[in-house]
Amino acid sequence: MSVWDADPALGRVVLSVEQISKRVAELGAAIEADYAGRPPLLVGVLKGAFVFLADLARAIHLPLELDFMAVSSYGAATQTSGVVRILKDLDIDLAGRHVIIIEDILDSGLTISYLRRSLLARGPESLAVCSLLVKASPQPYPDLEVAYVGFEIEPEFVVGYGLDFAERYRNLPDIRVYLPGAPE
Numbered sequence: 001m002s003v004w005d006a007d008p009a010l011g012r013v014v015l016s017v018e019q020i021s022k023r024v025a026e027l028g029a030a031i032e033a034d035y036a037g038r039p040p041l042l043v044g045v046l047k048g049a050f051v052f053l054a055d056l057a058r059a060i061h062l063p064l065e066l067d068f069m070a071v072s073s074y075g076a077a078t079q080t081s082g083v084v085r086i087l088k089d090l091d092i093d094l095a096g097r098h099v100i101i102i103e104d105i106l107d108s109g110l111t112i113s114y115l116r117r118s119l120l121a122r123g124p125e126s127l128a129v130c131s132l133l134v135k136a137s138p139q140p141y142p143d144l145e146v147a148y149v150g151f152e153i154e155p156e157f158v159v160g161y162g163l164d165f166a167e168r169y170r171n172l173p174d175i176r177v178y179l180p181g182a183p184e
Ligand code: IMP
Pocket: 048, 073, 074, 080, 103, 104, 105, 106, 107, 108, 109, 110, 111, 112, 156, 157, 158, 159, 163, 164, 165
């Protein structure tokens, strides 16, 4: 039994290591085909996307560029605060570049919607969004185009593969339900 299996705050496995790696390879192949001849700049949204981005970037066999942004919308709660703050901005100029925002999960869509507007204003040649997970939501953001989606999941709070609860579980190799209120 692993340390993760013994943790009472972790519920069922939503996506296994095998499911994730197969899907990431498919996403990489799709991006590689779409961006042949115009290598993209992948913009990873820290911190949650760091594991996904590391695997995805190596599944795209193009001379791509990488940069990172850090935003915060949640603090240590499992509900959105409705406020997006840029904690770390990009180093690379977006003018003339084919930008793909790489996110871990889209819940209300607020974070991606804000980032899209903010990056579009900087004059990229093109801008697309890739999110590993999308939560099935009763009210999806109407104007939100997500070109690449890994998995649609139920509207439960999940952790692992980069996703945290209060900075924990990012190094869990698969994706599991987080059970609030479980004894520590
Ligand atoms: P949105 O702005 O509501 O779409 O939320 C997106 C951000 O909230 C993601 O980038 C995550 O950092 C965080 N988030 C949303 N749902 C979850 C979850 O189930 N587990 C961990 N983080 C989440």
